[in-house]
Amino acid sequence: MAKRFRHVAIVGKHQARGIRPVLEEIAEFVTGQGLDVSLERETAESTGISAYDTLSHDEMGGACDLAIVVGGDGTMLGFAREIARHGTPLVGINQGRLGFITDISIERFREALAPILAGDYEMEHRAMLEGAVWRDERVIFEGLALNDVVVSRGATAGMVELKVDVGDEFVANLRADGVIVASPTGSTAYALSAGGPILHPSIAGWLLVPIASHTLSNRPIVLPDLGEVRMEIVAGRDASVNFDMQSLASLLHGDRITVRRSAHKVCFLHPTGWSYYATLRRKLRWYEGVS
Template sequence: MKSTFRRVALIGKYQTSQATTAATDSSRQAIDAIVRFLDGMDCEVVLEVETAANTGVTGPVVLDVDAIGAQCDLGLVVGGDGTMLGVGRRLASYGTPLVGINQGRLGFITDIPLEGFEATLTPMLAGEYEEDLRPLMHARVMRGSECVFEALALNDVVVNRGSTSGMVELRVEVDGHFVSNQRADGLIVASPTGSTAYSLSAGGPMLHPSIPGWVLVPIAPHTLSNRPIVLSDATEVAVEVVGGRDISANFDMQSLASVLHGDRILVRRSEHSVRFLHPRGWNYFATLRKKLRWNEGGS
């Protein structure tokens, strides 16, 4: 069977210099196996430059992420949800579809187990798949009229205190309308994708990916009546830092900016979305059941 995707890029979890030999060998074996499989599907295989450098795999053409977006028909991301978050943000503007292969436990957005991946990927590469678009969040840190930091996020934007400091004081507005002053450990602005991440552990609701909304979730609020609220993602959320020490704004917990009193973090929907491809028959609720272990012990 031939693939309908001519040029396929492989992007793996980056191993640091502190990574164990066993972890590096495992990553190399996984990449090698997928390269052989793609060759058999008559695909032209491309390796992302850091993946090639950190696994030592040779043979395929090597490109950086931006070149992959411009030149490849599909990206296979091997790792976990954290790996996919970083890749998804980088490739969203190119519209490159992504498939997640999970090396460890099942992920929410890397949902194909490495073991037995061939049986799942074969029909997908032949065109039998479900497409799932996830909008990005575009966030800016404004200091007066100047933008001092800008980032995209797929999961969430989090404004929170340092590990040794007290509560933060935040003023929250939606589309210019005052919502509340909050004293808490922080505040999460989460997308439906991010509603099953930090937001969920802080007491926020899970949002189905098809809902065009966000959820604002206070982290350990001083006032217990300060509860999560679901908003339309067509709005702009502004979070102004009023008080507190060692405050930062985090974007998918992978980019960070230190913020000062008076800074405003503005969050709006990006014009770009990440394109995920899932196996035919995939549905969100099956993922929730597996990931959250619903119905364990039931009949």
């Protein structure tokens, strides 16, 4: 059953020009609906907004039962990763460009937010990836990602060669500019530009997408999300790995990147009637057919 909310956290892309009046307008609207409002501490400090309590991410997870994220998909990715373990529902107000996961336009935030705050909304859960980098049988880096884990060649080097295993099975040695392991959410991000298919968010699977593969027969493949994907650096200098926006550079030969399904999921709230297919039509300009 949908719930009404009591305490709302507001997070903004605080480095964006002109974000302060937008955040203040949204905060005033939410308080006008009878809810308590707190600002993410970094957002408040960067914008100079002082009219509301400020909370860290962990404090938000304990005190707030809803978070409104104002910005683009990058802002949402960063915050979702921090708040996921608390299970706090997220609403995205788009001030960026594409906005696949920040899907409420800033121009219509009032008409979209009012029903959500009153308990009238569509809820969906998105799977996350988690993984680690292993060197000499010890973990040197761990990360969590909503979109993807990307292993890339060095900036000045040629292609990288990766030995890829899924579960207990060897898949291939891939020579390419890199390899993307993407969630269904990430299938409309880097994986899409690299030629991968779009996965509906309800599909329990990952994408494995080579980037500019040396062998044209190396094609994207959809994997079940039950096993672990392992990628070992076989050749190539200064390779790096990115878990969404968390990066580790200068990987060595023999380093292994492991990726698996996270125990955490991200909960998104959308206006009633929201449709994933309508989002694709709008963002990818699929204008044919009924809109």
